[in-house]
Amino acid sequence: MATEKKLNNYSYLEELSESDYEIVDGQPNIQGWDVLDDHGRKIGEVDDMLFNAQARKVRYIVLDMDSNDVGLEDGHVLIPIGVAELHENNDTVIVPGVTVDDIKRLPIYEYGREITPEIEADIRKVFVRPIGDGNGNVLPEPDFYDHEHFNETKFYGKRRPTSYLDEPNDGSENKPE
Numbered sequence: 001m002a003t004e005k006k007l008n009n010y011s012y013l014e015e016l017s018e019s020d021y022e023i024v025d026g027q028p029n030i031q032g033w034d035v036l037d038d039h040g041r042k043i044g045e046v047d048d049m050l051f052n053a054q055a056r057k058v059r060y061i062v063l064d065m066d067s068n069d070v071g072l073e074d075g076h077v078l079i080p081i082g083v084a085e086l087h088e089n090n091d092t093v094i095v096p097g098v099t100v101d102d103i104k105r106l107p108i109y110e111y112g113r114e115i116t117p118e119i120e121a122d123i124r125k126v127f128v129r130p131i132g133d134g135n136g137n138v139l140p141e142p143d144f145y146d147h148e149h150f151n152e153t154k155f156y157g158k159r160r161p162t163s164y165l166d167e168p169n170d171g172s173e174n175k176p177e
Helices: 100-105 117-127 152-156
Strands: 013-015 034-036 042-052 057-064 076-080 092-094
Parallel strands (some): 034 092
Antiparallel strands (some): 042 057
């Protein structure tokens, strides 16, 4: 009989615990490890990991919040793997810069429920922050304009000019000879 976890309908993500895949030799199996915030407070523990079988990459940690020190309600949320770090010496996972409010803003994860692109976008929004200089000033992101919101080709459509901008006028054609 299949477990509830095995009945999920993910298009490309699988729970590691319910798959035939194993952690690579030499890498730690973090299932059951405590997850701590910057202050060393327990926000939960690793219940599972979601991975993309085709890419053979872990994408999310399934955080079980049933046992925490920060007043989070019981349940599960997904933490993108790149947000977390393994503690250098202890068998714990640290989520630097992640606040209790961040965790509360994450959508609740339910085993067996499909993770849609909208859910993944909602998760990503929680962790995307403007780049700052440490003094409260937001710095420009190098790839900020590499987004559909700034797609000139889409804007101009069929009225595509050969160039979107003219060369700057240095005033030379207006200068008397």
